[in-house]
Amino acid sequence: ASEAEEKDLVIIGGGVAGYVAAIKAGQEGMKVTCIEKRGTLGGTCLNVGCIPSKSLLNNSHLYHQILHDSKHRGIEVKEAKLNLTQMMKAKETSVSGLTKGVEFLFKKNGVEYIKGAGTFQDEHTIKVELNDGGETTVKGKNILIATGSEVTPFPGLQIDEKRVVSSTGAIALTEVPEKLLVIGGGIIGLEMASVWSRLGSKVTVVEFLDQIGGPGMDLEIAKQTQKILKKQGIVFKTGTKVLGGAQNGDIVSLEVDSAKGGKAETLDAAVVLVAIGRRPYTAGLGLENIGMELDERGRVIIDSEYRTKIPHIRCVGDVTFGPMLAHKAEEEAVAVVEYIKKGYGHVNYGCIPSVMYTFPEVAWVGQSEQDLKKAGIAYRVGTFPFSANSRAKTNLDTDGMVKMLADPETDRILGVHIIGPNAGEMIAEGTLALEYGASSEDIARTCHAHPTLAEAFKEAAMATHGKAIHF
Ligand code: FAD
Numbered sequence: 001a002s003e004a005e006e007k008d009l010v011i012i013g014g015g016v017a018g019y020v021a022a023i024k025a026g027q028e029g030m031k032v033t034c035i036e037k038r039g040t041l042g043g044t045c046l047n048v049g050c051i052p053s054k055s056l057l058n059n060s061h062l063y064h065q066i067l068h069d070s071k072h073r074g075i076e077v078k079e080a081k082l083n084l085t086q087m088m089k090a091k092e093t094s095v096s097g098l099t100k101g102v103e104f105l106f107k108k109n110g111v112e113y114i115k116g117a118g119t120f121q122d123e124h125t126i127k128v129e130l131n132d133g134g135e136t137t138v139k140g141k142n143i144l145i146a147t148g149s150e151v152t153p154f155p156g157l158q159i160d161e162k163r164v165v166s167s168t169g170a171i172a173l174t175e176v177p178e179k180l181l182v183i184g185g186g187i188i189g190l191e192m193a194s195v196w197s198r199l200g201s202k203v204t205v206v207e208f209l210d211q212i213g214g215p216g217m218d219l220e221i222a223k224q225t226q227k228i229l230k231k232q233g234i235v236f237k238t239g240t241k242v243l244g245g246a247q248n249g250d251i252v253s254l255e256v257d258s259a260k261g262g263k264a265e266t267l268d269a270a271v272v273l274v275a276i277g278r279r280p281y282t283a284g285l286g287l288e289n290i291g292m293e294l295d296e297r298g299r300v301i302i303d304s305e306y307r308t309k310i311p312h313i314r315c316v317g318d319v320t321f322g323p324m325l326a327h328k329a330e331e332e333a334v335a336v337v338e339y340i341k342k343g344y345g346h347v348n349y350g351c352i353p354s355v356m357y358t359f360p361e362v363a364w365v366g367q368s369e370q371d372l373k374k375a376g377i378a379y380r381v382g383t384f385p386f387s388a389n390s391r392a393k394t395n396l397d398t399d400g401m402v403k404m405l406a407d408p409e410t411d412r413i414l415g416v417h418i419i420g421p422n423a424g425e426m427i428a429e430g431t432l433a434l435e436y437g438a439s440s441e442d443i444a445r446t447c448h449a450h451p452t453l454a455e456a457f458k459e460a461a462m463a464t465h466g467k468a469i470h471f
């Protein structure tokens with residue numbers, strides 16, 4: 001890029017937030033540059049997050065199913081052997097296909113892509129240290145900060161991505177650890193615990209709170225999830241805090257204690273996964289050069305139009321407020337470009353689905369029962385178990401349920417919570433219902449194909465009036 005040319009939009013970070021904004025800006029006819037230092041586009045999600053983890057979740061589930069869940073279905077397999085190297089290659093194929101796909105979309109939409117690390121020099125100028133050596137500067141009328149997040153470290157435990165790993169190391173282990181200890185029973189902890197437990201590890205999850213699932217999961221669903229995952233062999237130590245850890249050769253040990261205080265014990269394993277959350281990432285961005293401050297959790301402070309206190313510098317994705325989810329980042333990316341281009345945009349923060357890709361999957365949208373209780377909002381509950389759903393029965397996968405929360409007066413849907421096979425796909429129906437302000441009766445009167453798992457969704461809506469047909 002030449003120093004003289006001022007772009008309509010310069011984006012720092014080519015993760016989901018940054019790359020989606022870049023494509024959208026290109027579509028809107030803006031001159032746009034995206035700076036990314038990783039060497040590939042797609043950020044955490046495509047390179048070391050959503051995509052590689054889902055590849056491992058899918059293939060480890062298949063392996064586990066062949067080993068433990070095929071004989072009674074009439075499939076006898078002589079020998080099933082794990083080839084971890086090949087499983088990792090399959091993961092890498094998915095990742096590289098998608099990251100290259102984004103690069104193609106950049107070309108298609110006229111986005112300039114600079115591989116390097118961006119630092120604010122002044123309010124309109126970004127200095128880029130190029131990955132290939134040397135540096136350049138880029139100027140922007142508008143600048144978008146989309147630098148994402150990084151793992152929150154655990155004090156006293158040095159992450160080496162071999163013995164003490166973050167999710168990045170956990171998706172790239174070269175052998176199945178005999179024992180795996182997971183600190184944090186949130187989404188990353190449970191997805192990774194599932195992968196390695198299916199591949200043969202003895203997994204223990206240590207969670208500080210009394211329930212697993214991380215923030216947002218309905219408590220009733222979280223309890224059921226824990227029961228089901230426990231049946232799969234994962235050991236849970238909830239209400240337990242980690243006091244400290246030490247690495248001794250090939251063994252990592254953790255000292256843990258009841259969160260309320262009690263008798264400390266020592267747990268050891270070949271690998272410890274630190275999964276206690278992620279924190280905004282702004283290192284090296286040079287925010288101090290433009291006098292920009294962060295909030296107490298390190299987030300870039302923005303207004304409802306994604307503006308920082310310097311109005312032409314905006315910010316979206318994991319590095320600012322809200323849930324750290326790829327689809328939330330994507331919605332914001334489109335909205336922020338609309339704000340810049342047209343002056344208005346839209347994200348409905350009350351209607352962002354969450355999915356945990358364990359087996360069965362757990363998915364939800366809207367408010368949980370504990371949210372409603374806390375806010376003093378009246379609600380009616382309708383539940384329907386998959387054990388009463390014909391498709392779940394034919395598939396021999398009957399664990400789980402659909403739970404619907406609706407306003408007792410208006411019947412408007414307030415929240416949908418699903419644990420069950422394909423919950424992550426089914427939640428799209430709940431999200432659409434919530435976005436359109438549907439009532440539970442609207443859903444109950446909508447014809448659903450038979451036999452499908454989605455019939456459980458319809459019946460949960462009927463159950464909010466106590467009128468499910470099959471239960
Ligand atoms: P990021 O994806 O972190 O991208 C930011 C990019 O900016 C990075 O590539 C970084 O290299 C670059 N960058 C930073 N600073 C600079 C700089 N100064 N100059 C140049 N480049 C810079 N979410 C889901 O919705 N579904 C899932 O299934 C899911 N699974 C996940 C699994 C794991 C293991 C993890 C860790 C996360 C997962 N997430 C998932 C969360 C999801 O990855 C994030 O919400 C999403 O990536 C946020 O996008 P972002 O663009 O804001 O940030």
Ligand code: NAD
Binds near residue numbers: 183
């Ligand atoms: P999280 O916030 O979901 O869960 C962290 C868990 O660790 C919580 O349950 C918390 O109580 C526990 N914890 C915190 N400190 C602890 C301590 N000292 N000892 C024991 N437990 C402790 O965070 P995460 O699982 O690390 O995930 C990070 C982010 O990535 C989340 O925002 C998540 O939404 C996102 N992500 C999403 C998906 C998905 O959408 N499927 C998958 C992976 C990650």
